[in-house]
Amino acid sequence: MSVGPAPRKVVVDDTDSSINYVGDGWFQDHGSTDNSGNFGPTYQHTLHGTKSNASLSYSFSGSNIQVYGTTAIHNNSGVLDPWFECFIDGIRIDNSSFTFVENNWVLCQAPKPFTDGKHELTVNITSAGTTFWFDDIQYVPSPDVPLDTTTILIDDSDPAIVYDNQWQALGGTSRMTTKTGGSMTFNFTGKSISWVAFIPTELPHTSSSATYSIDGGPPSTFILNGLSPQSITIYNQIFFTTPDLTPGPHNITVTNRGSGSTTPLAIDYLLVTNASMPNTSNRDPSSTGSDPSQSSSPAQNNSGAPIGAIVGGVVGGLVLTAVLLGLLFFWRRRRRQDNDLADRHAEQVQPFNPGGAILEPFYVSPQQTTQVSPMRQAPLA
Secondary structure, eight states: OOSSOOOOEEEEETTOTTSEEESTTOEEEOSTTTTSSSSOOOGGGOEEEESSSEEEEEEEEEEEEEEEEEEOOEEETTEEESEEEEEETTEEEOBOOOSSOEEEEEEEEOOSSOOOEEEEEEEEEEOSSSOEEEEEEEEEEOTTSOOTTOEEEEETTOTTOEEOTTOEEETTTEEEEOSTTOEEEEEEEESEEEEEEEEOTTSOOOOEEEEEEETTOOOEEEEEOOOOTTOOOEEEEEEEEOOOOOSEEEEEEEEEOOOTTSOOEEESEEEEEOOOOOOOOOSOTTOOSOOGGGSSOTTOOTTSOOHHHHHHHHHHHHHHHHHHHHHHHHHHHHHHHHHHHHHHHHHSOOOOOGGGOOOOOOOOOGGGOOOOOTTOOOOOO
16 A cells, blocks of 8 residues: 555556657557566557657656656666666656566656646657667646546545455555455546556465446456466556446446455556546527526426417417407507597688788778668668
């Protein structure tokens, strides 16, 4: 078990397009060294190799960076081939090599403490014909680094992993359970998860099994392969990888089915493949309208039209008709009143004023005045 929780790391495979390879001698390898040594297969079963003078660089934002590869150094009378040097922001950092073939070897790593921030890693290689093998980069990301579509390494000491009381330390760097039913749970966000551990030669070699369950689903069984009688401890063994899941939050429960007389269920670290969360809404974020899912009637039947909507439509139609009839009646009455008013205005006699002349009152002289009595005719001239 690790001393204190180890930070989560981003794992960058040699095939990642953000790694810049310089030189014409680089080539891709697919698993040719996977069975070499006892440190397990290469990450993703791929390597980048070169037999000439070359370099690689990688820009990142974070700290605590390590470069992994397959070491196969030839020592010719004190002259090492290939020779390589690692730099961060132009400052040389420690490197390490081994004369036997081993995968998952730490070629170089940043000193501790190491300031978090934006940095550039550079590896310069000089080769006289022996292949330099590069596998992957691991680093602790800065808090603002997006982790979508990345692979995260989660150490067994991570506080988010919940173990029951059947687990114990293994080798000072891992944990194990030898109890039937010993289990752990872990919540993660991503689309797949891999369980990686080592198989110790000091404990029983008989094969056993365990199960994992995703989100409370049915358990899936995986085999805990035992070791041959004369075998040494082997590391970085992938016990299982889940099928691709729907990207998002998940829970995994792992349960041991072995016992104290079989190979233990051990854990060294988990690899979680992250993915962007799916967009579950097609609504415009700027829209202030109500949620359509909240406006449907509880009595709605998907097999036919909603009764409430039909009744509401009929009542609404009747009300609308009544309003229209009322408006029509009012319009016709108003129009009739307007016509009557126009007729009354037409019957009023206006003074006749031809040419705009001022009319004076017409007076009849008194001698010309004849009083007319009823039934009496005026005298003849």
